[in-house]
């Protein structure tokens with residue numbers, strides 16, 4: 001019998017571990033609901049980031065998975081934007097990426113919003129990112145467990161519609177007591193997803209000087225396919241504020 005390496009053992013979550021991840025995710029969803037209601041013109045990225053941190057404290061999960069990403073307008077083209085003094089303007093794209101920990105287990109979620117009716121280009125970007133996500137998830141549903149093939153499904157679709165450089169990161173990652181753990185969705189990944197691991201699916205498109213869209217859910221890999229652990233709308237209509 002092949003000895004399992006520690007990262008392979010760690011990837012498969014017990015019921016208890018899973019319950020912690022889900023609890024962390026539910027708290028994040030509460031925070032996101034509250035934050036979305038606070039998105040008005042004139043508010044700054046830093047103010048929203050601070051509000052996110054405060055809300056997690058209020059909901060009993062003060063330890064975050066990572067520092068919240070809050071980006072407005074052109075800043076959404078920056079994958080790991082550090083919240084700054086930029087103020088929210090009408091027609092801006094808004095990117096929110098955050099998560100918290102419960103008993104050391106992390107959650108991770110990204111949503112992108114439009115303050116006002118999106119332009120044709122904004123809409124096209126959003127719809128294609130969402131479609132790429134769907135395609136990847138359907139691939140998993142149909143039994144694909146090779147990380148690189150799942151990444152490829154989303155990547156090939158986006159590369160056909162846009163320049164290949166516009167999706168410059170992996171499709172997602174394992175998540176547990178650390179925010180990024182094995183396995184990884186990347187073009188050159190040799191990882192095979194074990195049943196019981198929790199993965200993020202987070203395609204994105206980024207246009208320097210214009211903005212970007214990333215949408216991220218967490219899924220549990222199951223015998224039959226997957227279970228989406230994220231319970232927060234992501235259809236285009238829900239993304240228009």
Ligand SMILES: [Mn+2]
Pocket residue numbers: 108109200202216
């Ligand atoms: Mn992530």
